[in-house]
Amino acid sequence: MSDTGRSEPQRLAKCLAAQIPCSRSDAERYIAGGWVRVDGVVVEEPMARVREGQTVTLDPKAKLEPLASMTLIWHKPAGLALPDVSPLPDDVAAGLFTMANRFKGDRSGVRPLKAHRHKLLPVAGLSTAMSGLMVFTQNPGVARKIGDESAQLEHEWLVEVAADPELEDEARRDAVLKSIGKALFFDGWSLPSARASWQSELRLRLAIKGTRPGQVEHLCERAGLRVTAIRRLRLGRIGLAGLPLGEWRYLLGYERF
Numbered sequence: 001m002s003d004t005g006r007s008e009p010q011r012l013a014k015c016l017a018a019q020i021p022c023s024r025s026d027a028e029r030y031i032a033g034g035w036v037r038v039d040g041v042v043v044e045e046p047m048a049r050v051r052e053g054q055t056v057t058l059d060p061k062a063k064l065e066p067l068a069s070m071t072l073i074w075h076k077p078a079g080l081a082l083p084d085v086s087p088l089p090d091d092v093a094a095g096l097f098t099m100a101n102r103f104k105g106d107r108s109g110v111r112p113l114k115a116h117r118h119k120l121l122p123v124a125g126l127s128t129a130m131s132g133l134m135v136f137t138q139n140p141g142v143a144r145k146i147g148d149e150s151a152q153l154e155h156e157w158l159v160e161v162a163a164d165p166e167l168e169d170e171a172r173r174d175a176v177l178k179s180i181g182k183a184l185f186f187d188g189w190s191l192p193s194a195r196a197s198w199q200s201e202l203r204l205r206l207a208i209k210g211t212r213p214g215q216v217e218h219l220c221e222r223a224g225l226r227v228t229a230i231r232r233l234r235l236g237r238i239g240l241a242g243l244p245l246g247e248w249r250y251l252l253g254y255e256r257f
Helices: 012-019 024-032 090-096 140-148 170-180 215-222
Strands: 036-038 056-058 071-076 121-123 131-137 154-161 184-186 189-191 195-200 203-209 227-235 248-250
Touching (some): 184 215, 215 227
Antiparallel strands (some): 154 203
């Protein structure tokens, strides 16, 4: 396409609509879809201003289709605090989910767009000290499923505990598992029992249907353990599955929680 021929900066969507031509709403969809370049650089903001002499082009492969709601899977590092708000602020999302830390093994085939980081809802959150699988979604249905059906979704945790000479005794280790496996009344909730197993001398695996904030820590403390680290490995049927620490990927089309 030719340059805009305007003396005053104009909205990119307005320029594109005039040059194709198309409706303003269609122009905005092309732009948000990452199909439009200004002087050879992709611009995804319909409100961006275009000056006289700049060249606006539409990708020949452009498709006029609605943006699908996205769900992102992230391997959260321990010690990283997130804003206690929902949805996640766009500037925070832009810093967390970049091309640099996108999982190279992502098989979704999705073209990353800025629009995919807009109004992401954090679901089944982790505390600052915890690490592991976190889910962010633009799909209210996904958010409701994880939230409303949390009692049915199983969370799998890997818990590391401090060294204790008593844990060298097999009977003591068995007692820990029995304690964690007991039903729990916690934070005003009657919660189901957890399944626990020792993975090593100082590492436990816990599987719990639904998890209240602080529940894992409480179960371990009730069993006389001192927790040093907690990592979530799986939520429902979705697991980390080799996702490196700090990296993210798109939920695949066939994956279900």
